[in-house]
Amino acid sequence: MVHSNIEIIGDGEVVIGKGTSIAAGVKIVFHKPARVEIGDYCSIGPGVKFIVSGGAVSIGDWTSLHDNCLILSTQGVTIGQHGWFGQNTVLDGSGGLTIGNGVRVGMYSQIWSHVAAGERIEGCTLYGERPVVIEDDVWLVGSCICASGVTIGRRTVALIGSNITRSWPAEVVLAGSPAMQKEALSFYKTVxxxxxxxxxxxxxxxxxxxxxxxxxxxxxxxxxAYRWKAAGKDEAIVFVSDSARQQAAADRFGDATICNIDTKKYQKMFTPIEQRVLKALSNNKVRFLSE
Structure with missing residues (x-):
């Protein structure tokens, strides 16, 4: 069932997952038949707009698109789980856009997979479409611009106002226009x-x-293992330190949601305790991915 807050224009399929909230004023415009799928436990803010000219749009569980984000899809847009996109962010899938799990993109950022400017008949060469890949746990702090054709490696951080014009490997810190690596900075440690x-x-x-x-x-x-204190609430959520303990937990706690801290995976049971606990942990503590 499509949420009542979504205005759909044109011929296309829209699928909304369980526990997903949709604010007023969300619009999906299909210029060509396609599919837009929004996962479970997502949050779509007011004024978010999808313009789909072919190419499916897939948004993973727990992902938030804040106020007035714009998603453009011609070759397709795929966003993983636990994404966070600040207000007025532009996500352009004209040339294809793939975004991994846990990616955070601050407000007023723009990710482009195409370029088009002057008249080609007059010899302008500023025209093309190239896919963009943003790997897991990348953070574009805010007001960042990402040019077409780039790949940004896992856990890379681009400081505010970065203009990313080429590909970068994993776990670097970027700043400036054009963005360059800040050699002395690192935001991850071994745990x-x-x-x-x-x-x-x-x-x-x-x-x-x-x-x-x-x-x-x-x-x-x-x-x-935890359960609600309230009477009549028998659902539980269980955390295990590794896979060796996962079966023992399943045998002991039955239909509980079981979360493996080693693999960062869990199996959805769609219980209120699952939603509230995993949401409380997911901001910047630990993000479990559904299997």
Whole structure:
């Protein structure tokens, strides 16, 4: 069922996942028949507009498109899970656009996969379409511009106002126009499995108070299980430290949502506790990907 807040113009298919919120004024315009699929637990802000001239649009679970984002698709737009796109961002799939999981793009940024300017009949060569690939966990801080044909490697950070005109490898920091690498900067450090588990345990302790959940007794080492305190709420969410404990957790807790901190994967059960806990963790703590 298509959400009542979406205005659809033209012939195309629109699929909206479970738990997804759609604000007023969202518009999808089909110039050619195509498919727009928005995953589960997504958030589409007011005034977001899709202009689809062929090429499917696929938006992964937990992704947020904030106010007045513009998505253009001719060759297709694919966005992974846990994306975040600030207001007035332009995502151009004229030449094809592929965005990985956990990508954050700050407000007023523009990602272009085509260029077109003067008249070709007069010899202008500023015309073309080239695909853009933005890999997992890239952060374009804000007011960034990405030119057509580039690939931005995993965990790269482009500081505010960066003008990215060529491809870059993983885990670099960029700044300027044209964007250049800032050799002295790095925003990631190595975290051990034990440290990850300790951080998760601390965050869940905080969420017990914030969300009104409680830890279940009987969990073994490397397993954390929680349920609602409220009467009649029997759904649970369970975290395991590694795959070796995953089956034991499934046997012990039945139909609970089980999240593996090692693989960062979980199986959706579509329960309220799943939605609220994973959303609370997903901003900048830990983002679990649905299998």
């Amino acid at each position: 051990s499995a034990e440290e990850k588990w300790e951080m998760l345990t601390g965050w869940m302790s905080d969420l017990e108070v914030e969300l009104g959940i409680e830890q279940l007794d009987g969990a073994a080492d490397g397993i954390l």
